[in-house]
Amino acid sequence: MKAIVVDNQRLLWGEAPQPSCGPGEVSIEVAATAVNRADLVQAAGGYPPPQGASEILGLECAGVVAEVGEGVARVQVGDEVCALLAGGGYAEQVVVPAGQVLPIPRGLSMAQAAAIPEVFATAYLNLYMEAALSVQEKVVLHAGASGVGTAAIQMLNTTHNPCFVTAGSAEKVAACVALGAQAGFDRHQGSFVAAVSEWAGDDGVDVILDPVGGAYLTDNLSVLGLNGRLVLIGMMGGAAAEVNLAQLMMKRLRVVGSTLRARPIGEKAQVMDRLYEHVWPQFESGVIKPIIEATLPLADAQNAHQLVAGNDTVGKVVLTL
Ligand SMILES: NC(=O)c1ccc[n+]([C@@H]2O[C@H](COP(=O)([O-])OP(=O)(O)OC[C@H]3O[C@@H](n4cnc5c(N)ncnc54)[C@H](OP(=O)(O)O)[C@@H]3O)[C@@H](O)[C@H]2O)c1
Structure with missing residues (x-):
């Protein structure tokens, strides 16, 4: 089959072996996939796929069930679906555990559906499951205009959680x-601490979703209020930082590290099931939409x-076949 192959960090439209469909799996003829920041890191030689996953780039797709x-x-052969992948989306065909496959929301195109799985699953998992967000709790989203950020903003609206972005x-x-x-x-205007503190008021921020890491740790801990949760999902600003443990202890803060890709299949299926239950109806009514830049x-x-x-x-870059 045709697929994107990485040759000395160049992405080329080449040939790759067709994956075979085993028990519990679904083979999808890919109509669209989308770029995630992790793909850039993988193409540059970092962030290797988990054991057993395809070496081909691509963490999500939409297409037609082939087998x-x-x-x-x-699902059945011929169904139009989208899927959360551990890899392999930048190809004509991909094989994925059935629990990570969902029907395309009614009314959405293949290109729109391909922009959903990775960023909506990441935002849902980390805000509602890891941080156990409650109604009215205040959230800060770093990289607010990213794929993950634009998904998170819209979901937070529907659950009545005020949010502040950088x-x-x-x-x-x-x-x-x-x-x-x-x-x-x-x-680029300096530290976000004063602006966030003014927005959040005396009680501070309840939850921060942070893909920046080291460079923001001190400021993140300072704007969190009592029982605040910081969920770390990336290290765009470095992996190392010094922590003021007194602040962590006195405010009873929790710092959670989280990755989606390397989780067991059952956990990913649980996230997809929750998305189907809570977010799919919002796609179908048009309240939430995948935000696509190009x-x-x-x-x-x-x-x-x-x-x-x-x-x-702002939002996603989609790739079509
Ligand atoms: N842990 C997980 O399971 C998981 C899953 C999915 C994504 N992620 C992470 O979530 C983040 C967003 O992913 P995405 O695919 O949605 O990204 P994206 O659409 O490519 O957006 C990333 C944005 O981050 C901002 N940024 C870049 N370098 C930065 C830096 N050094 N400091 C602060 N901000 C910086 C840029 O926006 P501005 O210039 O506007 O700030 C950039 O447009 C990435 O870090 C990704 O690795 C983690």
Whole structure:
């Protein structure tokens, strides 16, 4: 089959072996996939796929079921589906455990559906399951205009959680506010502490979803209120930092590290089931939509990666076949 192959960090439209569909698995003929920040890191030689996962890039897709393995009742050949992948999406065909496959929300295109699984699953898992967010709790989202950020803003609106974003320009902050964030801060203007503290008031912030890591740790801990939770999902600002343990202890803070890709299949299926129950109806009523910056042919993945690396995108870059 045709797939994107990485050759000396260049993404080329080449040949790869077709994956075979085992028991409990679903083979999908891919119509669209989408770029995630992790793909850029993997293409550069970091973030290797978990054991047993495809070496091909691509953490999500939409397409048509081509084959189902023994014991799969969830979908049938010919169904239009989208899926959360541990890898393999940048290809004509991909095989995935059945629990990570969902029907395309009614009314959405293949390109729109391909922009959903990774970022909505990440935002849902970390806000509602890891941080156990309650109604009205205040949330800070770093990289608010990212794929994950734009998914999170919209879900937080539907669960009545005020949110504040940081992003890389006044325009990106404005895009987040248009999506439903209450306020935001341009990260190139210095520390976000004063702006967040003014927004959050005396009680501070309840939950922070942070893909930045080291560079933000001290400031994150300082804006959290009593019983605050910091969920770390990335290290774009470095992996090392010094922690003020007294602050952690006195405010009874919790710091949670979380990755989606390496989780057991059963846990990923649980996240997808929750998305289907709580978020799919919102896609189908149009309350929530995948935010797409651009759509390019999959063979043009190199340009799509450059677009994402430029940090100017709002939401997702989709790749179609
Ligand atoms: N742990 C997990 O399971 C998991 C799963 C999915 C994603 N993630 C992480 O979540 C983050 C967002 O992913 P995505 O695919 O949605 O990303 P994306 O759409 O590519 O957006 C990432 C944004 O992060 C901002 N950024 C880049 N470098 C930064 C830095 N050094 N400090 C602060 N902000 C920086 C940029 O926006 P601004 O310039 O506007 O700030 C950039 O547009 C990534 O870090 C990704 O690795 C983690």
